[in-house]
Amino acid sequence: MPDQLHPLPGSAPSPSTPPPPGCGPRRVVVISASVGAGHDGAAAGLADRLTAQGFQVDRHDFLDLLPAHAGRLLCGGYHRLLTWAPEGYQRLYKATEHSSRPGAVWRALFRSAEHRTLRTITPDTCAVVSTYPGASQVLGALRRRGLLTVPAFTYLTDFSVHALWVAPGIDAHLAVHQVPAAQAHAQGAAAVTVAGPVTGSRFTPASDGQRPAARARFGLPEHAPLALLVAGSWGVGPVRQAAVEIRETGVAVPVVVCGRNQALVARLKQDGIEHAFGWVDDMPGLMHACDVLVQNAGGLTSLEAFAAGLPVASYRCIPGHGRxxxxxxxxxxxxxxxxxxxxxxxxxxELLHGPRGQAQRAAGIALHRSAPGPVPAIAARTGYGPAPAVVGHAGRRRLALTAAVAATTLSLGVAGPLAYAYTEAPARFTAVAHYLDGDRR
Incomplete structure (x- = not known):
């Protein structure tokens, strides 16, 4: 049985149409942003898959499309806010989390990027994909005004969907899982489709031989359980506190990746954390060496850990999207x-030795195998692939609901009937379940 894309109720993609004129080379423009590494990482994975399917890909950094170095100022301000005033960022995030439209300052900033964004769209472009909310807002505005004449997509890189991710005018929103898809749909996103994640092909479960070899390569203990603690490419959040607390449990040895924050590496060494690394090029190998991932932001590294067969815990999360x-x-x-x-x-x-860890390993691997990725949805709307298979209206509800309930049930180690999940699940999950099951109250 072929893989299927699973649109949410009321959001099925339109049938494929003939390729637009001048689209012989099948060029796709991918716009990301070097804010941390997650958006760029998703763009790189997406570009690899598009290239493998015969598309030519141009990648652009949204920060470079803003005028007068505004992008770098924006990125620097965000970094300083997370580092110096994290609770201030939490209040800002919460205040804008469900806004129906960006504020006046954001709209002016996005408008200033429109001209440079249009210049990235060459005549042979057949689609544009954004992996960053600001770029999606610009592309949506250009589509609404008829200035962008090819389909525009948003690939939702986060598991939670901030209002800035949802841009009127975007042709389709592609999500990695039913939970962010339901959040996006509830906020009015167009053509929400569960497409699945994109990660590097080297992120796979470790074989028996790979684990000891990876531990030797990184100078890690041969037999002790290892907890891989990550804090994004910036190394932000209470990382030192989390590392010490992991060590003090006696359950696992902390192995910390600090990204480009070399000062954090030095401080961890002073704290007696022996295995602290800066930027690591071989993250698949380091994941092969470790037994569990502890993260604080919920970004691309979590998706990579799922592919690598690691159970994942969130701890000491950064404000805003981390929580x-x-x-x-x-x-x-x-x-x-x-x-x-x-x-x-x-x-x-429990994650290292119990049924919850086993269930999460299975669920993470299944996430990468249960959907074909975003390329088929993009190809269908550009006329270079079949229209995504559309499950019947009731079938879509049952499929999405079953997947969501099953994942939650597995993670809790619960083998009870699905009715139990309806009554005992957290409030937000219950709300999603009611929506997927047709309860619009």
């Missing part, structure tokens, strides 16, 4: 959100 992603990932049955220090040791023990 909402932790909630959405837990809701999806893919991670454990450890909210207190007292819960850290027992939760790590």
């Amino acid at each position: 909402t992603n932790a909630q959405a990932l837990e809701e999806a049955g893919l991670t454990a959100w450890i909210r207190t220090r007292e819960d850290l040791g027992p939760a790590l023990t």
